[in-house]
Amino acid sequence: MKKNNIVLVGGGSTWTPGILKAMTTHLEEFALNKVVLYDIDEDRQEVIGEFAKILFKEEAPDVEVVYTTDKNIAYTDVDFVFCQMRTGGFNMREKDEKTPLSLGVIGQETCGAGGFAYGLRSIRDMVEMVKEVRRLSPEAWILNYTNPAAIVALALDKIFPEEERILNICDQPVNLLRSYSKLINHDVNDLEPVYFGLNHFGWFTNIFDETGKDRAPELKEIITTGGFKPVDAEQRDQSWLETYAVVKDMLIDFPDYLPNTYLQYYLYPEYKLSQLNPEKTRTDEVREGREKKVFEECRRIVANGTARDSKVVHNDAHGDMMVEVAASIANNLRKTFVVIVKNNGIISNLPNDSMVEVAASLGANGPAPYAVGEIGTFYKGLIENQYAFEKLTVEAYIEESYGKALQALTLNRTIVDAKKARQVLDALIKDNKEYWPELR
Template identity: 30%
Template sequence: MKLAVVGGGSTYTPELIDGFARLRDTLPISELVLIDPAADRLDLVGGLARRIFAKQGHPGTITTTSDLDAGVADADAVLLQLRVGGQAARNQDETWPLECGCVGQETTGAGGLAKALRTVPVVLDIAERVRRANPDAWIIDFTNPVGIVTRALLQAGHKAVGLCNVAIGFQRKFAKLLDVAPAEVHLDHVGLNHLTWELGVRLGGPTGENLLPKLIAEHGETIAADLHMPRAVVDRLGVVPSYYLRYFYQHDEVVRELGTKPSRAAEVAAMEKELLALYGDPTLDEKPELLAKRGGAFYSEAAVDLASGLLGGGGSPVQVVNTYNNGTLPFLPADAVIETQARIDASGPTPLKVAPLDPMYAGLVAGVTAYENLALEAALHGGRERVFKALLAHPLVGQFEYAEALTDKLIAHNREHLAWA
C-alpha cells in the first residue's frame, strides 16, 4: 500500500508518522512519500520520519520529493495538509480582520475566506494530477477550510473525503471522563466543519444510552474550560459545541482578546523554528513533546482510521468525516458538505441518520452553508463582487460597511495568490 502526503514538510508531519508507525496493523503501509516544495524542511522532516519508523520497527520505506507528479504516482491514497502562503499568510488572516472589529481566524470569518481563496485553486490542481496518476486513489483532505475545500474536490468529481480532528479530540476527552476505551464512545456529532455540536455521547454505538447529560452535570467545568467558554453556555445549551463556536457565541470578547496578544500564527512560527532545530538532531527518533503544542491532536489516529476504511482495511466502521449531505440534514442542499458520523468502506462515506436539528443550530448551519457556497464561487471564479457577497453573507461579518472594507483588505493582503486580482 502506497500513501503520499502533500505538505509532507510540515512540522506537524512527525505526528502523522508516529501514528502510521504505531498503527501499522490497521494501515499496513509499504511505501510512504512525503511531498513538499520546501526541500530544506522536507530533508529534516524526512530524516526524523525514517528514524521514527526504524525505532518502532515499521518495515515500510519513506521517500521525500518536491516532484508532485512523481510522488503521487501509483498512490492508493493522498493526504492533503498544505498551507498556501505559510504562516506569514496565516498571520495576515488573523490580524487584518481585527482592524474592522471582526474576528481574525484562519478558518472562519474574513480570514477563513482569504485562506479558501488561496487554497482551492491549488488543491484542485493537485487533485487533477492525482487523478491522472491514479483515478482510483482516494484524496483525504485535512487542509482548511476543510468544508469548502472538500466541496470543491467533490464538485470536481474527485474521490475525496474531508477530515478534521475536532471529533476525535472530543471522543478521547469523553472516554477519559467515562473511564472507557475511546473506541467505545460514539458521538452524535453534526454540523459543518468547525461549526459542530456534540448532541449525544453514547457507549457501544449509535443506539447506546446518551450519557451527555450526565457528563455535563458531573464534568461541566472541565468541559467548559476545554472550550474556553463559561460553563453557563454548556449548561444552557445542554450539548457541547465545538470550541470554534466561541467565535460566534462570544465574538466581541474574542476580538478584544485577540487584540491584546500576538497572533496564533506568530506563536506557531516561533514553535516551528524550534521544532525544525530539534528535527535536525540525528539522535532524535520520536516526536518531541513540543509538538503537542502545535495543534491537531489525534489527527494521525483519525487519518489512519479513515485511510484504512477507505482502502478496505480494518478501520472503524463509523467515523466523523466531511462529505456530501445527501438528505442527512433536510434543510440543506444535497450537495452541501456537512461534518457528521458516517459509515466508511471502500465505496466511501455514507452519513448516518440524525435527529432533526434544533432551529437554534439549524439556522446557523444554513447561514454558514450559504456563505460557503458564495466562498466557493469566489474561489473558483474570482472577482471583487463575489468576495464582497461572501463576506456580507458570513454571520461573523454581515454588515455592508465591514464587508466593503474587508474585501479591500483581503485582496490587498492576498494579491500574489489571486490570479484574478
C-alpha cells in the first residue's frame, strides 16, 4: 500500500487534533509517509504542531510530521490536501453572527447573511490555494471542508471548470447518520443513506441497513415521539443540543424525509431569530468551550510529553470522515459517502450546473453519484431558491457586483426583505473591507 503525503490546511484549527488522531487510528486503511500542518497563524499552529509531533511519535513513529507557515513547503509533493480554512478567524466569524443580528436578521456562521459574508471571504483564499497546489503538486487530491461549502464548491466549479481532483465534503450528514445509528442501536457502517439537496440544505429519503430494510420510518417515529440528540451529546455545547432538538419540529411539519439540522434556519427564520442572543453567539460559545478546552489540552500534552492519557483528543465524525474519504480514493474502495458534486441530471428537475449534495461511491477516479430523479414541488422550490442565492453570491464575487450581492441576500429565506438586505449588505461591506473585492 502506498504511503501518502498529506497537508492539512488550517493546521491551527481546533478540529485538527481530531483529524490527526483519526489518521493514527486508520493507518491500516490509509498509510502515511508525511503529515504537514499549514496555517498562517504561527502561534495557533505551534501549539497544535507540537501536539502532533508527540501524538505521532507515540502512535505512528514512522510518519514524518512538519508544521509550517510557508506554502511552498506545505504544498510540495503532496498526495492529499485536507482543507479547513477559516478566513478572518474567529474575529470575523463573530461579526458574521453579530452584525446581522444587530439588524434584525439571523446571524449564523454558514447560513443567511453570515454565510454570505464568510463565503465571499473564503472564495479568495480557496482560489489561491488551488492555484498554489496545482503549481507544486499537480496531481494532488484537494478534499475541501472549508465553509460555507455550498458557496465554495460552486465558486471552485465556476473558476476551475476542468478540475477533476477537488472534492467538497461536509461532516453534518455523517454526524446525523451516527446519531441515527445510536437511536436504532445499529452499526453506522452498515447503514446506506439516500440523500439529496444542497450543502446544509438537504434531506435523507431512506436509511437502508445491511438487509435492505429502510430504517427511515422507524427513525421518524422515534424522533417525533422522543426527540433527537447528537450521538456525542455529552460533548456538545448547548446551542448544538437545541439545534438537534428542532429536528422533531421539522419532522412533525414536513414528515416526508429526515432533514439536515441547518434547514431550521430557513424553515423557521422568525423562531430561530427569537432564540439567538446578539450579545452572545455561537462564536462566544466556541471560544469559551471547544477552543479553550482543545488548546489547554494540547498545551498540557506538550508540557507532559505524552498524549496517551488524553480523554479530550479523540477522532470524531469530522476526523474519521476526512481520513475515510481519502482512503476510499487512494485505495479505490468505492465506499459510499454523501458528497457535493455537479448535478448534471442527478436530480433531474434541478439545474445541471447546481452543486448538489448526494450519496456517491468514491474511488480512484473520484465520486460516482447515485441518481435521485425528480423531487417534489416543495423541495424543488426550496432548493431552487437557495441555489439562486448561492449562484448570485458567487457571481457577485466574480463580477464584483453590488447589485448581484443585493439580489442574493434579498432571495435568502432568512432575510427576504430588500430594504433589510441592503442594510445588511452595507454593514457587511464595512466589516469585510479587508477581505472582499470592492462591490460596485
